Amino acid sequence: MYTNLTDEQKQLICKLKDIRPCEIIFYDMNQYDVSIFPSNMTFITSSTYYRFYIPQLLDKSIDKVLYLDADVIVEEDLKNL
Numbered sequence: 256m257y258t259n260l261t262d263e264q265k266q267l268i269c270k271l272k273d274i275r276p277c278e279i280i281f282y283d284m285n286q287y288d289v290s291i292f293p294s295n296m297t298f299i300t301s302s303t304y305y306r307f308y309i310p311q312l313l314d315k316s317i318d319k320v321l322y323l324d325a326d327v328i329v330e331e332d333l334k335n336l
Contacts, residue, residue, distance in 0.1 A: 256305040
């Protein structure tokens, strides 16, 4: 989920597929209005609220989502979750 990501940056991210097989989908969040959420906290950015739109972005047949920030490193299989 992004608002300001260039095509070049997307291509760099897609190179992760060379390291491990995966699917990478980019969701442009510019079309979603996060101004409806509180903005009076200095430690919460507008992008924090993107996760509230996950149900609208994903296929309705998906019943579970695990949201991980970009700075999280997963070292084991998450299937058991």
